[in-house]
Amino acid sequence: MPTFKLDGKSIPFEPGESIIRAAEKAGVEIPHYCYHPGLSAPANCRMCLVEILPAANQRAMMLDIVEWDEKLGDYRTIKKPKLQPACQFPATDGQEVLAEQSPHVIAARAGVQEFLLLNHPVDCPICDQAGECKLQDYWLEHQQTPKRMHDEPVHKPKAVSFGDTIVYDAERCVMCTRCIRFMEEVAKDPVLDMRERGNLKEVIVAPGRKLEGHYTFMTEHVCPVGALTTKDFRFKARVWFLKSAKTVCQGCATGCNATFDYDPRTNKALRYRPRDNERVNKFWMCDEGMLSYRDVVEGRVPEAQVSGKTVKIERALEEIKKRFASVQKGSIAFVLSAKHSLEDNLALFELAELCGSRAIYTSGAPAGYSDDILIHADKNSNTAGIQNLAPDAKSFDALLADARAGKVTHVIALGGAAPTDDVSALEGLQGLCVVAAHVGPLTRAASVVLPASAWIEASGTFVNAKGMRQLAEKGTEPLGSAEPGWKLVAKVAVHLGVEPSWTTLKDVRAMLVATSVPPPEPSQTASAE
Amino acid sequence: MAQAFPKKPASPPNAVTVAYTEKTPTVQSYLPEIFKGLGVSMSHFFRNTRDMLTGERPDPVTERLDDGITTIQYPEQKRPYPQRFRGVHRLTTRDDGSPRCVACLCCSTACPAQCIFIEAGEYPEGDKRRGYERFPVRFVIDELRCIFCGYCVEACPCDAIRMDTGIHPVPYDSRDQFIYAKSDLMGLAARDGSHETANPRHEPGDPTHPGIDREHGH
Numbered sequence: 001m002p003t004f005k006l007d008g009k010s011i012p013f014e015p016g017e018s019i020i021r022a023a024e025k026a027g028v029e030i031p032h033y034c035y036h037p038g039l040s041a042p043a044n045c046r047m048c049l050v051e052i053l054p055a056a057n058q059r060a061m062m063l064d065i066v067e068w069d070e071k072l073g074d075y076r077t078i079k080k081p082k083l084q085p086a087c088q089f090p091a092t093d094g095q096e097v098l099a100e101q102s103p104h105v106i107a108a109r110a111g112v113q114e115f116l117l118l119n120h121p122v123d124c125p126i127c128d129q130a131g132e133c134k135l136q137d138y139w140l141e142h143q144q145t146p147k148r149m150h151d152e153p154v155h156k157p158k159a160v161s162f163g164d165t166i167v168y169d170a171e172r173c174v175m176c177t178r179c180i181r182f183m184e185e186v187a188k189d190p191v192l193d194m195r196e197r198g199n200l201k202e203v204i205v206a207p208g209r210k211l212e213g214h215y216t217f218m219t220e221h222v223c224p225v226g227a228l229t230t231k232d233f234r235f236k237a238r239v240w241f242l243k244s245a246k247t248v249c250q251g252c253a254t255g256c257n258a259t260f261d262y263d264p265r266t267n268k269a270l271r272y273r274p275r276d277n278e279r280v281n282k283f284w285m286c287d288e289g290m291l292s293y294r295d296v297v298e299g300r301v302p303e304a305q306v307s308g309k310t311v312k313i314e315r316a317l318e319e320i321k322k323r324f325a326s327v328q329k330g331s332i333a334f335v336l337s338a339k340h341s342l343e344d345n346l347a348l349f350e351l352a353e354l355c356g357s358r359a360i361y362t363s364g365a366p367a368g369y370s371d372d373i374l375i376h377a378d379k380n381s382n383t384a385g386i387q388n389l390a391p392d393a394k395s396f397d398a399l400l401a402d403a404r405a406g407k408v409t410h411v412i413a414l415g416g417a418a419p420t421d422d423v424s425a426l427e428g429l430q431g432l433c434v435v436a437a438h439v440g441p442l443t444r445a446a447s448v449v450l451p452a453s454a455w456i457e458a459s460g461t462f463v464n465a466k467g468m469r470q471l472a473e474k475g476t477e478p479l480g481s482a483e484p485g486w487k488l489v490a491k492v493a494v495h496l497g498v499e500p501s502w503t504t505l506k507d508v509r510a511m512l513v514a515t516s517v518p519p520p521e522p523s524q525t526a527s528a529e
Numbered sequence: 530m531a532q533a534f535p536k537k538p539a540s541p542p543n544a545v546t547v548a549y550t551e552k553t554p555t556v557q558s559y560l561p562e563i564f565k566g567l568g569v570s571m572s573h574f575f576r577n578t579r580d581m582l583t584g585e586r587p588d589p590v591t592e593r594l595d596d597g598i599t600t601i602q603y604p605e606q607k608r609p610y611p612q613r614f615r616g617v618h619r620l621t622t623r624d625d626g627s628p629r630c631v632a633c634l635c636c637s638t639a640c641p642a643q644c645i646f647i648e649a650g651e652y653p654e655g656d657k658r659r660g661y662e663r664f665p666v667r668f669v670i671d672e673l674r675c676i677f678c679g680y681c682v683e684a685c686p687c688d689a690i691r692m693d694t695g696i697h698p699v700p701y702d703s704r705d706q707f708i709y710a711k712s713d714l715m716g717l718a719a720r721d722g723s724h725e726t727a728n729p730r731h732e733p734g735d736p737t738h739p740g741i742d743r744e745h746g747h
Contacts, residue, residue, distance in 0.1 A: 124686060125635065125686040126631045126661065158661065159660040159661050167660065235649065235651055238638070240638065241634070241638075
């Protein structure tokens, strides 16, 4: 692999890579606003300027500049090497690049930073980006001088609504054009552009259009400053109070890697941010996915229910014992859910084994919208997982048909979601126990519902459509009296008179190794931010 | 081998010999010394009574060095505080009487005693500030926890919280009275009686606002 030297450190690169990208992969950060690894490099923020030393047989390109001389009391002309933007300059073998070690680069960074802050309103107290803003970070890292311009800064439109999701503040904008390029290159909908020149420049929406589509939230996510804010997260929290959990989006079978931000003091979910994974979602997430953090509280099953009445879990388990007492264990049907984690499904699958039942069916949410960017038609996060776990499981339609035919009388199911809304065939069953995190057709038809914890309330693994097994960390504390699904399945097993072979998450994970589910994938991070 | 009467250990090298009063016959007979001591107390008593009647008070700054009364008849008499004394917090107001605070939570973040609680809220629909900033629905300071360090004032980017009232926390007889809500904090005034600050604020939509807003483009 060819290498170049950055500040004396040898850095390998793929041919054609820019200096900033190669440095980023090697863990050296060159400050930047407009460069984003998933977008084209416009080199218009000038923050990533580096000094590239000429080859041995060449002279460096020098610029004549004037510098104030204290001793002389006058300006004098000096020469300065022409700096190059690292985001556009391709790395070449044996090249020597200076960044931190070059006084010219350090001066340029401070200068660019001061220039960007000239007309900045500095309304950090009312800005949602405060705490994760690149202007703040780089001011501290590269400038640290107070403002020298005491005139009134140029004022531009504030709090302009770009659409149903995004609000724009032109005064905070540093014109990095990331949002414009994102809409053009990734979302394939060039609805944003800029107008005017210099310090009057502002981003606008195409006349007669709104910023809409399935990827509007990403414009806010790529914005390095507080110019774009989402109406959903606006004014909700200050980011330095939030904690993050690395999780996997449950919106569809793509299984985008995401960071789930929540307030640990109030146990309140606040937002999703995409986590970069080169092989799954690169750097992006769709709007539906970004908003699916709300599923932590929306449409949940917080308490156990018996025939629609809220009861304690123990009482619901007694009810299961009563209803399932008359049935042969081998004839109980088990329904795996593509909406639940592998651990929950494996626990139920194991229970079916212990009961000696061969009647295993699958359920999940119905298919929906898809596109060729990220959104998958399959709206279940774990379809591939249960296919690997139980390859010969029957479909949900088969379950309905068997229930109508009277082959199935007692069902233990996971998850409330079902491919069809019409589950009337299941309503006449003698026993339908559903362990679910979210309400759905199955929970409505169920005689006993047990509250499982949602994906973010318990650590779990999910297999996406590409067959990659991904781990989701635990974030918030469970809602109401919810417990992890595998734990509830163990309790159900005890009340069915079966000895469960697992008591802890470790046991379940150990059982997972023996199944035909692919091993976990190492995350291919691309470190966008 | 244990001794019945072990030798007294040698005194440590850093021991200091203490001189004590020689037991002369006057000391041994008690009474003369008692009357001497009473004399000292009585002389203080009469001098203090005289000072109280004539209204003379020692200089409060040097009183610890004076012979006079060192007791203060609080709260009728108060010791003068130095100029740098801050006093309890107050929330400054805008021209229309609403708090300047935008609920950025910098003060509660900076507070080492964690005595500031703010619940942020959005301005109601139709308010000209809606969409620009937030306001504190609740702003509570627990004055019992507060250590009066002034970090909240340092942290506040909007000059919304100040400690220039010069009032030190009033003694109360129950804990909940020390918990100052937003209305209490906004009711306190600076030493000069003002509720605003000298720093101007230009609201969006005000004629003084230099910029343009969502209604006024270029």
